[in-house]
Amino acid sequence: MYGFYNRILTINLSTNDFVVEQLSDEILSKCLGGKGLATQLLLDRNPPGVDPLSPDNHLIFATGPFCGGRLWGGSRYGVFTKSPLTGFYTESYSGGRVPEAIDSAGFDAIILVGKASQPTALTIHPEGVDFHDAADLWGMETFAAEEEALYRFSLDREGYRKPGAVVIGPAGEKLVNFAIIANDKWRCAGRTGVGTVFGSKHLKAIVFQGDRKREYADQEGVAEYAKAFSKEHMQNPGVKAYRKMGTTLMVGLMNTAGAFPAKYWNQGSCEHWEKIGGEAYHEENEVKPHACAKCFMACGRLTKISKGRHKDLQLEGPEYETIYSFGGLCMIEEMEEVAYLNDLCDRVGIDTITAGNLCGLIMEGKAQGRIDYDIEYGNADQVIALIEKIAARDGIGDIIADGIIPTSQHFGVEDLAIHVKGLEPAGYDPRKLKGMGLTFGTSPRGACHLRTTFYKPELAGWIPPEEIKGKAEMLIDYEDRLNIFDTLTLCRFYRDLYTWEELEKSISLVTGLEASQEMLKEIAAYILDLTKKYNLQEGLRPEDDRLPKRLHKKILPEGSSLAADEMEYMLQDYYQLRGWNRDGVPPSDAM
Numbered sequence: 001m002y003g004f005y006n007r008i009l010t011i012n013l014s015t016n017d018f019v020v021e022q023l024s025d026e027i028l029s030k031c032l033g034g035k036g037l038a039t040q041l042l043l044d045r046n047p048p049g050v051d052p053l054s055p056d057n058h059l060i061f062a063t064g065p066f067c068g069g070r071l072w073g074g075s076r077y078g079v080f081t082k083s084p085l086t087g088f089y090t091e092s093y094s095g096g097r098v099p100e101a102i103d104s105a106g107f108d109a110i111i112l113v114g115k116a117s118q119p120t121a122l123t124i125h126p127e128g129v130d131f132h133d134a135a136d137l138w139g140m141e142t143f144a145a146e147e148e149a150l151y152r153f154s155l156d157r158e159g160y161r162k163p164g165a166v167v168i169g170p171a172g173e174k175l176v177n178f179a180i181i182a183n184d185k186w187r188c189a190g191r192t193g194v195g196t197v198f199g200s201k202h203l204k205a206i207v208f209q210g211d212r213k214r215e216y217a218d219q220e221g222v223a224e225y226a227k228a229f230s231k232e233h234m235q236n237p238g239v240k241a242y243r244k245m246g247t248t249l250m251v252g253l254m255n256t257a258g259a260f261p262a263k264y265w266n267q268g269s270c271e272h273w274e275k276i277g278g279e280a281y282h283e284e285n286e287v288k289p290h291a292c293a294k295c296f297m298a299c300g301r302l303t304k305i306s307k308g309r310h311k312d313l314q315l316e317g318p319e320y321e322t323i324y325s326f327g328g329l330c331m332i333e334e335m336e337e338v339a340y341l342n343d344l345c346d347r348v349g350i351d352t353i354t355a356g357n358l359c360g361l362i363m364e365g366k367a368q369g370r371i372d373y374d375i376e377y378g379n380a381d382q383v384i385a386l387i388e389k390i391a392a393r394d395g396i397g398d399i400i401a402d403g404i405i406p407t408s409q410h411f412g413v414e415d416l417a418i419h420v421k422g423l424e425p426a427g428y429d430p431r432k433l434k435g436m437g438l439t440f441g442t443s444p445r446g447a448c449h450l451r452t453t454f455y456k457p458e459l460a461g462w463i464p465p466e467e468i469k470g471k472a473e474m475l476i477d478y479e480d481r482l483n484i485f486d487t488l489t490l491c492r493f494y495r496d497l498y499t500w501e502e503l504e505k506s507i508s509l510v511t512g513l514e515a516s517q518e519m520l521k522e523i524a525a526y527i528l529d530l531t532k533k534y535n536l537q538e539g540l541r542p543e544d545d546r547l548p549k550r551l552h553k554k555i556l557p558e559g560s561s562l563a564a565d566e567m568e569y570m571l572q573d574y575y576q577l578r579g580w581n582r583d584g585v586p587p588s589d590a591m
Contacts, residue, residue, distance in 0.1 A: 001025045002217035003065030003510040004033060008041070009107045011122065011129050013201050014055060014114030018129045023108055029513065033108050034064030035091060035486035036527045038080040041109060042089070043534050052084035052193075053175060053200040055115035061102065062110070064489040065510050068103030069214055070226040072233075073494035075099045075293035078486060082538065083192040083445065084200075085177045085354070085403045086422035089534045090192040090445045094166075095292040095491060096184030098208070101164025106212030116202035123153045125160070126210045134204040141347040142169040142182040149205035163209040169349025171391040172199035176401040178354040182346065186300075186316035187292075190351045192423060192445055193403075217512030225509055233497050234296050242299040242493060243289050247320035248278030250427075254324075257459060258558050259432035261425075262328040263377060264360035265418045268429050268556040276327035276335050284335070290316055297493055308336040318342035318352075324427030325356020330363060330383055337380035344384065348391035355390065357424035358400050358407060359383050365413045418551065420447035421544050430551060432560040433458045435471045438570040441545045442479075442584075444531040452478045453492055468566050472573040480524035487527070525578070529586045542583040545571060 006028075008021045023037075031040050038060045046058045059081045066074030077099040083090035102110075106126040121134035132153055137145050145167040154163040164183065172179035172195035179195030180188040189195070216222045233239060241249060254260035255273040262270040274280060281287065284307060290300035305313040318339055326338045345352045365371030373396060375382040389397030400407050404424060408417035418424060423446025430437030435454040440447035449455065454475050458465040463474055482495065484503055498506070500517045507515035532540075547567055555561040572582060580586050 001028050002512045003214050004028055005106050005108050005212065005214065007107050008109045008111065009105075009124065009128065010111040010113065012114045013112060013116040013120065013203070016116075016131050020128060028108075030523070031527060031530075032064065032484070032487035032523060034062050034078055034489040035080070035483065036523065037109055037487075038062040038078060038091075039089075039527055039530045039534070041111065042080055042082075043530055043537075045111070046082060048537050049539075050082060052082045052087065052197060055201065056113065057082050057197060057200075059112040059194070059197050059201065060109055061112075062108065062489075063099060063103045064487050065214060066488040066490055066506070068100045069216070069510075070222050070294075071506060071510070072226060072229055072294055072296060073491040073498070074488065075295065076489040076491055077102050077189075078489055079181060079189045079194040081194060081197045083194075083422075084175070084196045085193040086446050088421055088445065088538055088540060089531050090194065091486070092181070092189035092191050092194045093486070093489065094181070094183055094187045094189040095295075096187035097162075097293045098164030098166060098183035098187070099489075100293050101162060101208040103214070104161050104210035104212055105208050106210055112201060112203070114201065119202055119204050121149055121153055121205040121207070122203070123155060123207045123209065125155060125157075125208075126212050137204045138173060139170060140204075142167050142349050143185055143347060145169070145205055146182065146185065149207055153205070153207040155209050157211075159211040160209050161211060163207050165205055165207045167205040168195045168198050168203070169347060169391075171349045171401075172196055173204075174391070174393045174401070175199055176350055176390060176393065177403045178351040180349050180351055182349060186346060188346070191353065191448070195349055216510050218509045221509045222506075225506060229497070230296055236497070238496055239297050242297050245278040245282065246289070246299045246301045248281055248301065248318075248323065250320040251277040251323055251327075252279070253459060254427060257432060257465075258556065258560060259429045259455075259465075260328055261324060261427055261429045263331055264329050264364040264416075265429075265550070266364070266554070268432055268558060268560060270328055270331065272327075272331075272333040275333050276323050276338060281335050292491070295491065297491075299493055303339065305336050305339055308334065310336045310340045313340060313343060315339060315343045315346070321426050322352040322356070325353050325360070326383065328427065329356050329360035331377040332380050332383065333378060334380065341380070341383060341387065344387055348387070350387070350391060353426055354403070354424055355387060357418070358390070358404060359386055361404065361408065361413065361417055362386070362400070364416055365411055368416075370413055371411050415550060418548055420547060421445070423447050425449070428455045429556070429560070430547065431556050431562045433465050434468055434562055434566065434570070435463070435465070435475055437547055437551070437562050437567055438471060438475055438574060441547055441567065441571060442574055444528075444535055450482075450492055452482060453495060454478055456495070468570050471570050472577055476574065476577055479528070480521050483524035483527050484520050487523070528578070532580075532584070532586055536585065545584050
């Protein structure tokens, strides 16, 4: 098949050696690349029941056939492993320019196993890998570590393109269970603790570099397709909106819809939302659009803060999810404080969604008199201090660093904690957007919004947010198509542009496959069955696909609710349409 390197690199950090394996077209035709290939490898090679922080847990980097080439939206890489936060399957993706450097090394997947005897950095290139002592990088924050790794471990070889590095911060070294892998300073594979697994292997940084490029089935056809694609979609209203406001535009949309989680899931909007919305942010600060490679959407916000005690702070962001978690759940009203918290989390290397949710849980526990800790809704200084404690595993931070399940158990507030499978939801309240409840329940990695991005059809009115009949069918169509996105690997924000028909055309041009919608849906369903099989192997129970009871019992102030029987109706409908049994188990012949 075209569009692939047909090579896997396996690195053993315990023995400082590596193996390059050939990859058959047969495997690629079943699962394509990216998520499909990595999931198959994880299921085949990871020991069942492995401790996520054990040297035996595999950490897999993968790009897809759209990465490193001409096609728009393809500058993404994925990381796959068993999550230390949830104990289940995980996937986490990042963009920027580093994905193209990863791709230039010439592997469809890179597998890391074992544990180095001391802090280590790697340089991965087409011939394999070089091992470096990184003891003096240990303890560095992400920005400094990335800069130093590129300076020290890049290669000066004829024909090699610009290098790229991925790193962890101090939180990943200290095994905070929601540590990130960072690249391009502000981009990250952020959720579920992939940076924790990275740190557990005594890895600080990986530099990628090479001269390889994927060969397409139809080189001229791909070039013509990419040219026509940009011409058709560059001025698309959705594209222009993202270029103008980035994801900050969602703050106003979600508050107006009453689906903006606030005051730790007690409210569906907050009175101060305009202060933390996109319009005010762009008016009050110096904000420029910033794009990943091969992207005309430029949703990133390259910002210089213009006022307050954090004046002159420069960052990319914050994204909507960070605004929701700190500005909504924690009720922080000053956008410059949200921006600073974004920067702090990036530097120490932790996920902002989980961090904000955990701070919000402690605030709510304190407000109810159930947690004895000095923290109040809206107090940015107290949140900053708590984040610093979490990253250092200092005092109460050592408890919270383990994640929401251990934290809620320690303080006896399990009834307050909002999560699915140990992962907190993103900023879309399922009591208002009921399809998002189904998304949170069925996502293999926990309460993840990105597996379907189903808030889009609900907010757009393509299906009423309060409707439960027909939700599963429409959601499955979104989930299948976005599973294919993750095999290629494609950015989520191109979801309205790469329809099934466009995927058929582009995949055929790249790979040479007769890529019909029916065939692609079969591949997507196969991958989803693999992820479910992996989770069942790791102890998934039927109740792990359900939402926390608090989301069913507590009605939002404006009256929106999601009853347990409504969730169960959607879930059973989803299982049936997937061909799974009532407990959500696929038939054995499907796996």
